[in-house]
Amino acid sequence: MKILVPLKRVSDPDNANKVKVTGGKLDASGLEWKPNPFDEYAVEAALRLTENGTNTKARVGEVVVVTFGPKEAETTLRAALATGADKAIRIDALDDALDGDVVARALKALVDKEKPDLVLLGKQAVDGDSNQVGQLLAEYLGWPQATFAASIKSNADKALIVSREVDGGALNLKLTLPAVVSVDLRIVAPKSVTSIHTPATHTYPDGVRFAALMAIMAAKKKPMTEVKLADLVTDAATKIKYTGFELPPSRKAGIKVKTVAELVEKLKNEAKAL
Amino acid sequence: MTNILIIAELAEGKVKKSTHSAITFARSVGAPFSILVIGQGAKGAAADVAAFGAAKLLVCDDAYLVGPVCERFAPTVAEVAKKGFDVVVVTASSFGKDVAPRVAARIGAGYVPDISSVKVDGDKLVFRRPVFAGNAYANCELTTAIKVVSVRQSEFTPAEPSGGASPTEDVALAAKDPAADRVEFIGLETAKSERPDLGEAKVIVSGGRALKEKFAEVLDPLAALLGAAVGASRAACDAGYAPPELQVGQTGRVVAPRLYFAIGISGAIQHLAGMKGSKTIVAINKDADAPIFQVADYGLVADLFVAVPELITELKKAT
Numbered sequence: 001m002k003i004l005v006p007l008k009r010v011s012d013p014d015n016a017n018k019v020k021v022t023g024g025k026l027d028a029s030g031l032e033w034k035p036n037p038f039d040e041y042a043v044e045a046a047l048r049l050t051e052n053g054t055n056t057k058a059r060v061g062e063v064v065v066v067t068f069g070p071k072e073a074e075t076t077l078r079a080a081l082a083t084g085a086d087k088a089i090r091i092d093a094l095d096d097a098l099d100g101d102v103v104a105r106a107l108k109a110l111v112d113k114e115k116p117d118l119v120l121l122g123k124q125a126v127d128g129d130s131n132q133v134g135q136l137l138a139e140y141l142g143w144p145q146a147t148f149a150a151s152i153k154s155n156a157d158k159a160l161i162v163s164r165e166v167d168g169g170a171l172n173l174k175l176t177l178p179a180v181v182s183v184d185l186r187i188v189a190p191k192s193v194t195s196i197h198t199p200a201t202h203t204y205p206d207g208v209r210f211a212a213l214m215a216i217m218a219a220k221k222k223p224m225t226e227v228k229l230a231d232l233v234t235d236a237a238t239k240i241k242y243t244g245f246e247l248p249p250s251r252k253a254g255i256k257v258k259t260v261a262e263l264v265e266k267l268k269n270e271a272k273a274l
Numbered sequence: 275m276t277n278i279l280i281i282a283e284l285a286e287g288k289v290k291k292s293t294h295s296a297i298t299f300a301r302s303v304g305a306p307f308s309i310l311v312i313g314q315g316a317k318g319a320a321a322d323v324a325a326f327g328a329a330k331l332l333v334c335d336d337a338y339l340v341g342p343v344c345e346r347f348a349p350t351v352a353e354v355a356k357k358g359f360d361v362v363v364v365t366a367s368s369f370g371k372d373v374a375p376r377v378a379a380r381i382g383a384g385y386v387p388d389i390s391s392v393k394v395d396g397d398k399l400v401f402r403r404p405v406f407a408g409n410a411y412a413n414c415e416l417t418t419a420i421k422v423v424s425v426r427q428s429e430f431t432p433a434e435p436s437g438g439a440s441p442t443e444d445v446a447l448a449a450k451d452p453a454a455d456r457v458e459f460i461g462l463e464t465a466k467s468e469r470p471d472l473g474e475a476k477v478i479v480s481g482g483r484a485l486k487e488k489f490a491e492v493l494d495p496l497a498a499l500l501g502a503a504v505g506a507s508r509a510a511c512d513a514g515y516a517p518p519e520l521q522v523g524q525t526g527r528v529v530a531p532r533l534y535f536a537i538g539i540s541g542a543i544q545h546l547a548g549m550k551g552s553k554t555i556v557a558i559n560k561d562a563d564a565p566i567f568q569v570a571d572y573g574l575v576a577d578l579f580v581a582v583p584e585l586i587t588e589l590k591k592a593t
C-alpha cells in the first residue's frame with residue numbers, strides 16, 4: 001500500500017513563551033517549531049500499515065510525507081524520514097499565503113500525480129485548530145473519508161475498517177480504498193492499527209517511534225523533492241481572510257478555600273451555582 | 275440579502291439539541307433562515323424545530339440516509355444550499371465537522387470552522403474563532419458567495435422556541451456521490467448512560483489521571499448527586515480510566531457549563547481550551563501550584579480521595 005501523509009510544522013502553543021498579539025497581528029516568534037502532533041501520529045499509523053511489526057526494517061509499502069512551507073520546513077520532513085518514511089516532498093509556500101482550501105486543492109493535484117492508495121493525515125493542526133483539510137481533500141478527490149480515526153484495520157490492503165471517535169461513542173465504517181483518513185490521539189495505542197503484514201499477536205509500544213541515530217544519518221540520503229505551489233494549483237487565492245487577532249479575555253483570579261464546607265458555602269451563596 | 279440554511283443534526287429520530295446553537299447563530303446574524311432536517315426519520319423529527327421561527331423546514335427523509343455517513347448527506351445539502359442560500363451553518367459537533375467542509379468543497383464555498391461569535395459589519399460577516407488551543411482569537415471573513423460555517427456549541431447558547439409553526443417542504447435526495455458506495459456504515463457504539471450529554475450538561479464533574487482505577491467509583495456518586503455529566507482529561511482517557519468520548523479539551527469536547535469541577539487535573543493548556551468558558555470553575559488538586567488554580571474560581575488544595583467523599587456529604591447537608 002502506498003500512503004501519502006501531509007505533515008505540517010506548527011509553532012508549539014504548549015510552551016513557556018505564549019502566543020502574543022501586537023497591533024492585531026499574531027506574534028508566534030517566541031514559540032518553537034514542532035511537527036503537528038496529530039501528523040506525527042499519522043506517520044506512525046502509516047508506518048504500521050506498511051511494515052511487518054516484528055521486523056520494521058523491511059518495508060512492505062511506501063510512505064510519502066509532504067509539507068507546505070519554506071525551506072526550513074524540510075527539517076520536519078527529515079525527522080519523518082528518519083522514523084521510517086520513504087520519501088518526502090516539500091511544496092514551496094509561505095504559511096501566510098495558505099488556507100485549508102488551498103492546501104486541499106494542491107494535495108488533490110499531488111495525489112493525482114503520486115497515486116497513493118490512502119491519504120492519512122492529522123484531524124487538525126494545533127496552531128489553527130481548523131479540522132478541515134482531510135474533509136476538503138476527500139471531496140475534491142471524490143473519495144470516501146473517515147475523520148477522527150482511533151483505530152484502523154487494514155483488510156488485505158484493499159479496504160479499511162475504521163473506528164471513528166465521535167461525540168458520545170465510536171462510529172465504525174468500512175472504506176474501500178482509495179480513501180482519506182484523518183487520525184485522532186488514540187491511533188497510536190498499542191493495538192490501534194492492524195494490518196495483514198504484522199502477526200495479530202504483535203503489540204506496538206504506546207505512542208510514536210523515535211529515530212535511531214543511524215536512521216537519522218540514513219534519512220539524509222532519502223529522496224526529498226521540491227514542488228512549486230503554482231505547479232499544483234493555478235488559482236492559489238485563499239477563501240478565508242484573517243483580518244486581526246486578539247488575546248482571549250482572561251479569567252479573573254479566583255480564591256483558594258480552606259475546607260470542603262467553605263467550598264460548598266461559597267458555591268451556594270456567592271456563586272449561586274448549586 | 276443574507277439567507278441562512280441551518281443543517282439540523284438527527285439522532286434516534288429526533289433533532290439533537292446541538293442544532294439549537296446553529297439557530298442562535300442565525301438569530302444573531304438577524305437574517306431569515308430555513309432549517310434542513312435531513313436523515314432517516316427526518317419527517318418525524320421536523321416537528322422538534324417547527325417553533326423556532328424558520329422561514330421553512332426543508333425535510334429530506336430517506337432510508338439511504340441511515341447513519342451519519344457524510345458522503346450520503348453532502349450531495350443533498352449542497353443542492354439545497356445552491357437554491358438561494360448564502361450562509362450554510364452547522365454546529366461543530368463531530369457530525370458537523372465531518373460534513374460541512376465536504377459540502378463547502380462541493381459547491382466551491384469557503385468554510386470557517388468552529389466559530390465563537392459572528393458580527394455583521396455592513397454587508398460583511400466577520401467571524402471570530404479560537405486558535406492555538408484558545409490562546410488567541412482570530413477574526414476572519416470569507417471571500418466566496420456562499421459561506422459555510424460551523425459554530426461552537428459552548429459559545430452559542432442554545433436557542434429557545436419562539437412559537438408558531440414553520441411551513442415544511444419535502445426535498446428529494448440529490449444524485450448520489452459515487453464515493454458513498456465505497457463507505458459502509460457498520461454501526462455506532464454509544465455508551466449507555468443516564469447522565470446528560472457533555473455538550474448540554476449544566477454541571478460537569480471532570481477527573482484526571484490522579485483518579486486512577488477509582489475514576490468511576492469516586493466521581494459517579496458526585497455526578498449523580500448533582501445531575502452532572504462526567505468529563506475527563508486526556509491522560510485519564512489514555513490510561514483507560516475513562517472512556518475516550520468523555521475527553522474535554524482542545525481535541526476533545528469543548529464545554530461551558532454553569533459549574534465545572536476539575537478533580538485531580540493539572541490544567542494543561544489543551545485541557546483549559548475545552549473548559550475555560552465555564553461560568554464557575556472549581557479545582558481540587560493536592561498540588562497548590564497546579565496551573566488549574568489559575569483559572570479556578572474556587573480552588574481547594576486537598577487529596578481528592580478525602581475531599582470528594584466529604585464534598586458529597588456537605589452537598590447533601592446543604593441541599
Ligand SMILES: Cc1cc2nc3c(=O)[nH]c(=O)nc-3n(C[C@H](O)[C@H](O)[C@H](O)COP(=O)(O)OP(=O)(O)OC[C@H]3O[C@@H](n4cnc5c(N)ncnc54)[C@H](O)[C@@H]3O)c2cc1C
Pocket residue numbers: 037038126481482483484506507508509510521522523524525526537538539540541542543544545548558559560561564576577578579
Ligand atoms: C496534541 C495534544 C492534544 C491534547 N488534547 C488534550 C485534550 O483535549 N484534553 C486534555 O485534557 N488534555 C489534552 N492533552 C494532554 C495535556 O497536555 C495533558 O497531558 C493532560 O491534560 C494531563 O492530564 P491530567 O491533568 O489528568 O494529568 P496530570 O498532568 O498527570 O495531572 C494530574 C494532577 O492530579 C494531581 N493529583 C495527583 N494525585 C492527587 C490526589 N490524590 N488528590 C488531588 N490531586 C491529585 C496532581 O497534582 C496533578 O496536578 C493534549 C496533548 C497534546 C499533545
Ligand SMILES: Nc1ncnc2c1ncn2[C@@H]1O[C@H](COP(=O)(O)O)[C@@H](O)[C@H]1O
Pocket residue numbers: 005006007008009036038039066067068069098100103121122123124125126128129130131132133134
Ligand atoms: N501547511 C500544511 N502542510 C502540510 N500539511 C498540512 C498543512 N496544513 C494542513 N495540513 C494537513 O491537514 C491536517 C488538518 O489540518 P487543518 O485542517 O488545518 O486543521 C493536518 O493535520 C495536516 O496533516
